[in-house]
Every structure is written in C-alpha cells, then in structure tokens.
Amino acid sequence: MSVLTALFVVGILCVRSHCAPTPQKTPLSIIFPGEIRSNMSDVEMAEKYLHNFGYLALEQGSDSHVSIRKALAHMQRKLGLHETGDLDQETMDAMRAPRCGVPDIGNFNTFEGELKWDHNDITYRVQNYSPDLDPEVIDDAFVRAFDVWSQVTPLTFTRIYNGVPDIDILFGSDNHGDPYPFDGKDGLLAHAYPPGPGVQGDAHFDDDEFWTLGTGVVVKTRFGNADGALCNFPFIFESQSYSTCTSAGRSDGLPWCGTTSNYDQDKKYGFCPSELLYTYGGNSNGEPCVFPFTFLGDSYSGCTKEGRSDGYRWCSTTANYDTDGKYAFCPNRGYSLFLVAAHEFGHALGLEHSDIQDALMYPMYKYISDFQLHSDDVQGIQYLYGPKQGPGPKPPGPTKKPSTTTTKKPTTTTTTASTTTTTASIDPVDPTQDACNVKVFDAIAELQGDLHFFKDGLYWKVPAKSQGPPKAPLRIADTWPALPDNIDTAFQDPATKKIFFFAGRKFWQYTGSSVLGPRGIEKLGLDKDVQAVMGAIPRNNGKVLLFNGEKYWRMDVKAQTVDKDYPKNTDEEFAGVPTDFHDVFLYEGKYHFCQDRFFWRMTWRKQVDRVGYIKYDLLRCPEH
Incomplete structure (x- = not known):
C-alpha cells in the first residue's frame, strides 16, 4: 500500500x-x-x-x-x-x-x-x-x-x-x-x-x-442552473476535461464547474465557493468581498493575510475597511x-x-x-x-436475507402468459465486460430471487448466495426482446411474479416470456409532467410504490392504477435519504435508495440503517 x-x-x-x-x-x-x-x-x-x-x-x-x-x-x-x-x-x-x-x-x-x-x-x-x-x-x-x-x-x-x-x-x-x-x-x-x-x-x-473533503472535489455549487448540485469531476467543457473548478469561458473570473460529466452536452453548471460570491465568519453575515478595498491606507484587489497572525485569508466587505471595519474570511479548503x-x-x-x-x-x-x-x-x-x-466481500448487515426459492419456476394468475423464462438458454456477452467497472447503473432490481444490474443494453445477475461479482453480462434484448437498451427501474410483483419495466414515459409487463406493452405511464394515472419512474418498491398486499424524485405514488398492481391521495412527498415519508436518487428498489426486505456510487438502506420502520457502496456491498466486487 x-x-x-x-x-x-x-x-x-x-x-x-x-x-x-x-x-x-x-x-x-x-x-x-x-x-x-x-x-x-x-x-x-x-x-x-x-x-x-x-x-x-x-x-x-x-x-x-x-x-x-x-x-x-x-x-x-x-x-x-x-x-x-x-x-x-x-x-x-x-x-x-x-x-x-x-x-x-x-x-x-x-x-x-x-x-x-x-x-x-x-x-x-x-x-x-x-x-x-x-x-x-x-x-x-x-x-x-x-x-x-x-x-x-x-x-x-x-x-x-x-x-x-x-x-x-x-x-x-x-x-x-x-x-x-x-x-x-x-x-x-x-x-x-x-x-x-x-x-x-x-x-x-x-x-x-470548516469541514470538507479536503480537496474541493466534492463542492456544493451556488447559483447557476443546477439547484445547488455537487460538482461532477472530471467534467467536459469545450471538449477539454476539468478536474477542478475553473473560470474558463467567463469574463468575470468566477470559478464554476459542471454538475454532470459533460457540460457541452447537458449545460448544467454551478458556481464554486469563492470570495466573489460569499464569505464566512467575521462580522459581515456572509456578504461577498468588495475589491479593491482599502486597509491601513493601502489598496487590495484580492484576499490577504496582512494584519493577521493566524494566516487566515480575509477581505473587506465594503470598499474601505479603515472607515467601516467590515470584514470576513475567504473560503478555504x-x-x-x-x-x-x-x-x-x-x-x-x-x-x-x-x-x-x-x-x-x-x-x-x-x-x-x-x-x-x-x-x-x-x-x-x-x-x-x-x-x-479471505478476499470475500464485506459481511451483510444485521438483517438476514428472507428465504427465497430460485429453482422453482414462477407461477402466474394470467392464463395468456407462459410461466417459463428464457434466461437459462441465453449465451453471455463478452466476459471482458466487467460490471465492477460501471460507475452508475441504469437500474437495479431483485428479479426471480437474483439481484439484476442493468446498463446500456446489458445486465448482470448476482445470485443470492454469491460470494463474488457476476461474470459475463447478458443482453437485455435476448431475455426481454421488447425492452429498450436503457431502462429506469423494474420490479417483480411477489404475488403474480409478473415483472414490470419502466423507461421514460413507457412501461412493459412481462409474464414469463410473454409481454404486454409498451404502454404509456399515463395509463397508470401518473401526471403528464412525470417524465420517468425512477424507482419501485413492491409490497405484499398487491401494491407497489413508484418513485420520481421528490414525489411517489402507490399503485394497485391488479388494477394498474395509482391510488387516490397520491402523489406524496418522498422526504416526508422517507426522511434521511437523498431525493436526487436515480433508483429505488427492494432487496433483502429493505428499501434501497441509490445516488451515484452509494446506496441508503432503509428498514420497514423507515429508519436508515446503512449507507454503503453499490460496487462492494451489492455487486460484491473485490476491494483493492
């Protein structure tokens, strides 16, 4: 090391x-x-x-x-x-x-x-x-x-x-x-x-x-058009890669960053902590620095350590410190x-x-x-x-996985659908496609007893008793031919064993190898301004919770309509998890909210009992 x-x-x-x-x-x-x-x-x-x-x-x-x-x-x-x-x-x-x-x-x-x-x-x-x-x-x-x-x-x-x-x-x-x-x-x-x-x-x-992560790499932005999102490093701007905040492209010198990996494509940005935007401490209530300012008769066009024995960089928040006595400290690492x-x-x-x-x-x-x-x-x-x-993954949390049967074929109450699945005869894709190299998956779901990881037309399966990461991936098109390459979320109804997939404003229902769809999510009663379903938590009572960031709905699986009195606010019912998640799923009887590389695990009592790594704790990749 x-x-x-x-x-x-x-x-x-x-x-x-x-x-x-x-x-x-x-x-x-x-x-x-x-x-x-x-x-x-x-x-x-x-x-x-x-x-x-x-x-x-x-x-x-x-x-x-x-x-x-x-x-x-x-x-x-x-x-x-x-x-x-x-x-x-x-x-x-x-x-x-x-x-x-x-x-x-x-x-x-x-x-x-x-x-x-x-x-x-x-x-x-x-x-x-x-x-x-x-x-x-x-x-x-x-x-x-x-x-x-x-x-x-x-x-x-x-x-x-x-x-x-x-x-x-x-x-x-x-x-x-x-x-x-x-x-x-x-x-x-x-x-x-x-x-x-x-x-x-x-x-x-x-x-x-002043607690940070020490490098400025995780920076919560101010202003811009990303609603205070964190900087995404590195990000692409005008075909160049930036690993820190930059003032490139601006005439005012304000440091900024992209909040997605590619500003050229997404145009999402925010401003980084800067004395031109705000200060802390002192006696100015966070007001920005004023440049130039006068201190002991001299003019300063930037933050200075003059006048202090502790080495802190400071500035005046008015044009003349000598007359106004207003100062604050400049942002540091x-x-x-x-x-x-x-x-x-x-x-x-x-x-x-x-x-x-x-x-x-x-x-x-x-x-x-x-x-x-x-x-x-x-x-x-x-x-x-x-x-x-041993080289195995981290031990599981305090709650044991509910018993599941992975060898029994799923049953269904729908007579028009076959009860057989096609995954057993599907040939894997090139084994060099390593799931451990994927930064963020399109969707994660527990289907037929195995945890599935979806990304760009491929998926990997982690069996319940697996002690390591999955091998070669399978093609989504080979197993579920009707689906697009990129899906947003999926779930399996515990009672009927039907599998539902969501992508954008469409959803598909699979019963074995038979498919119904695509159909628009407006058929479920979701508003027209809902652009995607980003997560799903099935219940044992024939209900499923459908998530879209700050809102969630409860849907009756049999009727395939959302219940009255919905949507509700996610942060009111599921406090302690990020609302900017990109997936929600049920695994080992607990709710998992995913953001970037991490997941927040929540019990049925709505208590977060673990924050972990998707790569190591769920995908079971080796730790180096």
Missing part, C-alpha cells in the same frame, strides 16, 4: 492569536472587531502545549516542572522533528499545526488495560451533523473512514439508530460534554477515546472547524472529514499516535489526495485484531 497521510494530532493546539502583525509601514497592531488578542508569549504557549499533550508534567512529590528543554527534545523526537531541545521555528510551526486532541504521551482519561474491543462487529451511531456538509456526504465520509480499518482486519461496522453503540459520533464546540473542550477554529480538530464502556470508544469532532475520522476511529479501536509522519495515526493533520494506509497503521491494527480473513 502506498503512503497514507492523513495526519492529525491529539492534543490541544496552541492558543491562537487572533490579531496579526500589521503591514510594515505602521507599528500599530490590529485587533479585528469581535476578536480578542492573546498576550501569550511563545514560551508560555510552548509550555501549555507540552503540558496538554503529555510531554511536560509535574514531578512526583514536587511543584517544579521537569526541564522544558528535555520536554521539547521528547516532543521533537516523538513527532519526527530535528531533536535540538530548543524552541526553534520548526518546533513552533509544529505546535501551531492543526491536530488531533488526544495526548501523544500518557493516558487520555481512561487509556488503560487492553485497548481493544472484545467483539468484531462494531456498532456506531451518528448523533448530529455539521452544517458544512450535507448529511449524506458526512455519512459517506464515516462509512469510508470505517472501511479503512475493515479492509485490513476482521472488523465490521454497523450503524444503529437506537440503543447503546460502541462508538458514538458527535459534532460539538468548546465544552461539549466531556472533560476535554475544543479550542475554536483550527488547533484541535477532533478527539476520540479508546475502546470500553460509556464515553470510551466515542469520537468527537470540533464543530467550529477546510479539513477532510474522511481523513480526520479515519484517524479518530483508529483511536476508538485502540491505536495510539504514531511517530511516523506518513502514517494515518501521526498526530498532525496533512491532506494527501492518494490515500493508502501506511504499513505502520496496518501492523498496529492487526496486532490488536489480526488480519482480514
């Missing part, structure tokens, strides 16, 4: 100074409105840091401190710095760096005994969310962070919504309910406790931080919630900090785009839990 570098440090960062050195033309020091200036010297700050992170402690039976020089040398050695024992610039920079809140030396409240869980199926609960990211993005970051550790150990991680979890996750500020308060923006990013009962095993994230969470979950599993700077468990935060777990992290976690057994 290549070097992983999500570097965080457990401990309290130095108390940061909110005032900053002023431009050299004036000896005056600026204190921004609403901020408090710190008078702490470098030595005082260093002493506080060394004490907070376990390097400096009171000698037993004495009121005097151990040698600061000795403590500095210990810290430098522990963090892989040049060991001088002096409070040099490299050491000061390290003390100012954002880090994890767990001490590098000594106990963190209850770091004693065997720091590991006595079971492998670890449960977790998300108590609340940061306003910086959409809940589904946060859920995905946590799923991927846990997956870092499950890929190399026998551990599995299951989200619960009730009861007592092993790992409780929350966002909090300052004094947030435990003995270790956060320190505001930057500094301490998060902390976690080692395995055990009560607060032990829990992970806390500082809500004063923030901290990768995924990387910080992966580090903190390492603590929650029993790992301490590493002195290897490229290891995930190194205390300081640093973003690296090509994330791979370092061998030091692997050796540490496998020492506690052992290596992962």
